[in-house]
Amino acid sequence: MSVTDRDIVSALQGGLPMVAAPYAAVAASLGLPEEDLLARLEDMQATGVIRRIAVAPNHFKLGMTANGMTVWDVEDARVAELGAQVGALPFVTHSYERPRALPDWPYNLFAMVHGTTRDQVEKKRQQIAAILGPVSRANDILYSTRILKKTGLRLRRKGPTCSD
Template sequence: MSDKVAVVGVEPRGHTGTDTDDAAGAELDRRIVLATQGGLPLVARPYAAVAETLGVAEGLVRERLAAMLADGRIRRIGAVPNHYAIGYTANGMSVWDIDADVIDAVGERVGGLDFVTHCYRRPRHLPDWPYNLFAMVHAASREAALERVDEIAARIAAEFPGACRGRDVLFSSGILKKTGLRIGG
């Protein structure tokens, strides 16, 4: 596995049964999730490799994964990069105290920025934690990350005057284990 990608795989939502298929289909879906939840094989045709492991056709694996994505049994199939390995060593979670009347619009705008990798709303925990919007930025230096946070602040101020009452940036000091829900075999 490359040191630049930690996991490319399936993240289940928390259940592996199916409402639409028979027991054999449900069992195949479970086997596919088990085979992919730790990461897809880093080969030219990962679905073919999974299919070979499971003893089924590649098209069937693709079809079953698409169905599980469509009905919400799995949340996503995606890459989880190791930001440090690709040169982004200043990883800052910017936190924002945004007026509740515009937080959804602000979150959509901030989350759409190409340098923001995650953006989500969280409840405040007053009086100690007034922040309700979180946006992760990655950069090669703390200064560059802070410039990106300043850019976010400028955009919020221009598009949503008075909506931001405060902000901060929390920098990571190491890599945390990145995994989704795992089901047992």
């Protein structure tokens, strides 16, 4: 990673500025033309240096105070296929496969659901259950009791270790 790319990641890791032209503001703070900043971001995404630039909303502040991680024990041979279907639901914010921790934790498919009430979340959970059908042998839901700090990777500068 070049020094400039590292500077870009460092400048963006705390979020975009709340201004009309956020990329232009970041580019100006780095002494770059906006087009160069955008091209470097595109290159970093294409090469996998960064996965994405996305909004991380505070669901509690948006009124979504009943937030539950639904967990499912799905047949291994079908978890990828069914997980993709679950993840495509408009009310699922993220869905992923995790290894089981047997014998205590049989669940291998996780899907986060948000709502204003637990009843609303339970109805969404039932929609997921309908998709999974008998392939899901067990499920549960873990409700959030507080919001945790949401941040991505934070770079620390230790000195010049790369060049432009």
